[in-house]
Amino acid sequence: MIFSGKLPAFLAYVKKKQYLCSRKGVNTCITGRYHAMKKEKNKYPRTRSGLWILIVAAVVLEGTACVQYFTSRAAIRDEVELRAKTELGRAELEIEKHTIEMETAAKALAMLAEKHVNNPDSIFAATRSIVGAIDNTSSVAIAYIPDYFPNKGKFFEACSSRISADSIYTRQIGSADHDYTQLEWWQNGFEHDSCWWCEPYPDNAGSKTMVVSCSHPVRDKTGKVVAVVCIDLSLDYLQQVSEYLQIYEGSFYSILSSQGQDIVGRPDTVSGRKYSIFNEEIDATGWHISIIVPDDVIYAALRRVGLIVTIMMLLGLVVLVFIMVRTGRNLVKLINLRNEQDRMESELTIARNVQMAMLPTRFPPFPDYPNLSAYGVVVPAKEVGGDLFDFYIRENKMYFCLGDVSGKGVPASIVMAMTRSLFRSLTSYLDSPAQIMKQMNDSLAGEGNDQNMFVTLFLGILNLKNGELHYCNAGHNAPIHLPFGDASCTMLPCKANLPLGVLAGFAFEEQETKIQAGDALFLYTDGLTEAENSAHELFGEERVNNEWLKLKDESPQQIIETMQAEVKAFVGEAEQSDDLTMFAVRLLKQSPDTGHPSPMHEGHYSLIMRNDIQQIPTLAEWIEMLGLPHELNMPINLALEEAVSNVMLYAYPGKSGQVLVECTKSDTLVFTISDSGVPFDPTQQEDPDVTQSAEERPIGGLGIFLVKQIMDEVHYERKNNKNILTLVKKM
Amino acid sequence: MTIQIENEGSVLVARLAGRLDTAAAVEITPDIQALAEQADKHIVLDCSALEYISSSGLRLFLTLRKESAAKGGKLQVRAISADIRQVFMMTGFISLFEIV
Numbered sequence: 001m002i003f004s005g006k007l008p009a010f011l012a013y014v015k016k017k018q019y020l021c022s023r024k025g026v027n028t029c030i031t032g033r034y035h036a037m038k039k040e041k042n043k044y045p046r047t048r049s050g051l052w053i054l055i056v057a058a059v060v061l062e063g064t065a066c067v068q069y070f071t072s073r074a075a076i077r078d079e080v081e082l083r084a085k086t087e088l089g090r091a092e093l094e095i096e097k098h099t100i101e102m103e104t105a106a107k108a109l110a111m112l113a114e115k116h117v118n119n120p121d122s123i124f125a126a127t128r129s130i131v132g133a134i135d136n137t138s139s140v141a142i143a144y145i146p147d148y149f150p151n152k153g154k155f156f157e158a159c160s161s162r163i164s165a166d167s168i169y170t171r172q173i174g175s176a177d178h179d180y181t182q183l184e185w186w187q188n189g190f191e192h193d194s195c196w197w198c199e200p201y202p203d204n205a206g207s208k209t210m211v212v213s214c215s216h217p218v219r220d221k222t223g224k225v226v227a228v229v230c231i232d233l234s235l236d237y238l239q240q241v242s243e244y245l246q247i248y249e250g251s252f253y254s255i256l257s258s259q260g261q262d263i264v265g266r267p268d269t270v271s272g273r274k275y276s277i278f279n280e281e282i283d284a285t286g287w288h289i290s291i292i293v294p295d296d297v298i299y300a301a302l303r304r305v306g307l308i309v310t311i312m313m314l315l316g317l318v319v320l321v322f323i324m325v326r327t328g329r330n331l332v333k334l335i336n337l338r339n340e341q342d343r344m345e346s347e348l349t350i351a352r353n354v355q356m357a358m359l360p361t362r363f364p365p366f367p368d369y370p371n372l373s374a375y376g377v378v379v380p381a382k383e384v385g386g387d388l389f390d391f392y393i394r395e396n397k398m399y400f401c402l403g404d405v406s407g408k409g410v411p412a413s414i415v416m417a418m419t420r421s422l423f424r425s426l427t428s429y430l431d432s433p434a435q436i437m438k439q440m441n442d443s444l445a446g447e448g449n450d451q452n453m454f455v456t457l458f459l460g461i462l463n464l465k466n467g468e469l470h471y472c473n474a475g476h477n478a479p480i481h482l483p484f485g486d487a488s489c490t491m492l493p494c495k496a497n498l499p500l501g502v503l504a505g506f507a508f509e510e511q512e513t514k515i516q517a518g519d520a521l522f523l524y525t526d527g528l529t530e531a532e533n534s535a536h537e538l539f540g541e542e543r544v545n546n547e548w549l550k551l552k553d554e555s556p557q558q559i560i561e562t563m564q565a566e567v568k569a570f571v572g573e574a575e576q577s578d579d580l581t582m583f584a585v586r587l588l589k590q591s592p593d594t595g596h597p598s599p600m601h602e603g604h605y606s607l608i609m610r611n612d613i614q615q616i617p618t619l620a621e622w623i624e625m626l627g628l629p630h631e632l633n634m635p636i637n638l639a640l641e642e643a644v645s646n647v648m649l650y651a652y653p654g655k656s657g658q659v660l661v662e663c664t665k666s667d668t669l670v671f672t673i674s675d676s677g678v679p680f681d682p683t684q685q686e687d688p689d690v691t692q693s694a695e696e697r698p699i700g701g702l703g704i705f706l707v708k709q710i711m712d713e714v715h716y717e718r719k720n721n722k723n724i725l726t727l728v729k730k731m
Numbered sequence: 732m733t734i735q736i737e738n739e740g741s742v743l744v745a746r747l748a749g750r751l752d753t754a755a756a757v758e759i760t761p762d763i764q765a766l767a768e769q770a771d772k773h774i775v776l777d778c779s780a781l782e783y784i785s786s787s788g789l790r791l792f793l794t795l796r797k798e799s800a801a802k803g804g805k806l807q808v809r810a811i812s813a814d815i816r817q818v819f820m821m822t823g824f825i826s827l828f829e830i831v
């Protein structure tokens with residue numbers, strides 16, 4: 001009879017239950033609150049936040065546009081000013097070139113006239129030659145003071161006018177009708193001592209066009225002014241040379257005389273419009289050149305660009321609104337999807353709990369069969385899985401199975417549930433593994449298996465009285481047989497049967513073997529060997545086999561928990577690829593006929609313990625169940641404790657190991673305590689001298705002495721690398 | 732296994748209850764050490780509720796006995812059961828302790 005890790009297993013069981021309950025509770029609670037929050041928030045805040053985004057976007061866009069507009073405007077104005085000034089400077093130079101030419105000509109003509117002041121006829125040639133020499137003059141004249149030449153009449157004005165490009169007309173134009181002394185140019189020319197420019201006037205006598213004239217006095221030898229030279233500059237010509245003052249299409253220019261008269265046309269078209277005006281004064285003549293650019297002309301391009309930008313921004317905002325509406329709709333869809341997902345997740349959690357409830361959770365499972373130690377786990381890769389294991393005892397036989405449904409998730413879990421029900425119902429009246437398998441197969445492969453799901457399953461029936469194992473393997477991994485205290489571990493030989501659900505009517509073959517006391521069987525699904533780490537390496541059979549070297553004599557729970565921890569460490573961060581199921585059973589000693597522990601009759605009993613001093617109380621419970629005569633209970637307990645604690649403390653220095661206690665009960669009690677630790681013969685230890693005084697007595701050395709005192713015989717032998725201590729007590 | 736230490740006048744009484752097996756001996760070692768520090772006093776180990784004792788327990792008793800002798804205190808063992816008396820007999824402890 002065996003107790004191994006009873007309390008820890010029970011605690012684990014309680015914990016697991018609590019965990020499942022609390023997990024479920026918390027889940028539901030969180031999900032509920034989450035839903036409520038989402039529903040409240042769904043509509044208005046989203047619209048409002050959308051509106052805010054729009055407003056912010058619009059403000060940013062418009063702000064940027066305004067900054068850009070005003071910056072550009074200032075830059076354009078600077079550019080216009082620069083250009084206007086450049087052109088004004090150029091016009092000034094150009095016009096000055098002509099006026100200086102005129103003035104030079106006027107002075108030259110005056111000098112000429114002074115030289116020939118008494119020869120009026122030679123004056124004609126002089127005027128003619130000046131017109132011929134200066135392209136841009138329309139007319140040149142010298143008008144004498146009245147009655148200067150007595151024989152030429154009162155008014156004498158020699159004048160040459162350009163008629164066409166190569167024709168000059170020279171004549172005397174002074175007359176009573178043409179009294180030049182009344183004209184501005186003559187009067188000013190007469191009064192000033194140098195060149196004087198008159199206001200524009202129509203030259204009716206000479207070139208018959210609008211002109212401005214440069215006058216210059218002519219003096220005789222006494223210094224008295226006797227005539228005035230006049231050279232006309234045609235306004236048409238000025239107009240031509242100043243055309244480039246129109247710097248923009250739609251801009252204007254003008255040249256004003258010092259008196260404010262138009263020399264070159266001044267438009268009225270800017271009235272009522274905003275405009276910029278740029279001026280330059282010509283020093284020699286006192287004229288003002290102006291360039292007038294209406295604002296609408298300057299900023300026409302800017303306005304056009306501004307309009308385009310505004311339109312594009314509006315379009316952008318429209319697109320933004322469109323995208324937001326679309327995104328909002330998608331968000332609502334996403335939220336709905338989340339709600340749906342939450343619902344499915346909570347259903348899956350329930351499904352998982354239902355499925356977990358189908359699996360054995362109570363360990364150790366059979367308190368009435370303490371010689372049977374079993375432990376198993378299922379770790380589904382998803383919420384629900386297709387792996388299963390199950391076991392129960394009927395008529396001193398343990399029926400057990402472990403299998404793997406093809407596929408994963410919900411479909412696999414349904415087939416798993418079917419398989420488990422079939423196992424339970426068929427094993428309740430059938431005793432042949434092959435028969436059970438056949439019926440399960442026929443049910444699973446029959447009508448309704450449209451999905452072609454199949455199950456690999458190992459099914460065994462272990463006779464707890466004699467260790468006979470009848471089994472049938474339907475395409476599953478062969479279980480591993482672990483003989484106690486033996487370094488070898490072998491796969492249980494298995495015939496090649498088809499998995500369940502593949503072919504209805506298939507004839508399964510069963511096999512049998514015998515399990516010795518202390519031996520263990522380990523069943524697993526390929527989730528163990530095919531556990532995959534992030535580098536896509538498999539855990540593999542080699543790693544499993546390596547584990548056996550360390551684990552094979554451990555309790556089923558220890559084996560499985562260690563194996564699970566190893567797999568977890570191997571897989572690391574990678575997602576679990578497949579369901580993982582492990583089940584281990586160790587048969588310690590055939591139970592008595594009744595299957596009940598006490599009072600005990602003749603027979604053989606055993607207990608296996610780890611080298612953990614905390615397990616000592618288990619030994620006391622086990623001895624209690626041996627049903628010894630009352631007066632022997634304490635001494636036997638003491639002797640066994642001393643022998644066992646000796647092994648626990650010293651046989652396995654620094655590592656874990658096991659100690660097996662067996663009892664053969666007849667008219668004598670024979671106990672054997674075996675371990676595979678370092679060789680040690682306690683019987684060789686010297687007995688303490690019990691007659692010594694307290695001061696003399698050493699502290700230790702009492703344990704084995706007590707064993708010898710209590711027991712009738714104590715033998716030690718070293719066999720198969722094991723320490724075996726045999727204790728005999730006659731009853 | 733429990734141990735309760737009380738002052739009864741000038742006497743320190745340690746009441747041991749339960750099974751003093753190898754595991755329990757480890758547990759109560761600190762309490763016994765605390766007692767050993769006051770071994771110059773009169774100490775009584777009350778064993779009326781002690782059900783069982785193994786060699787590890789006996790070692791604790793002997794440690795205390797040696798300490799008491801060294802410090803000139805007094806150690807008495809009170810009310811041991813038949814089972815425990817049997818162990819004391821086997822190990823000669825019966826003559827090492829003053830059993831009252």
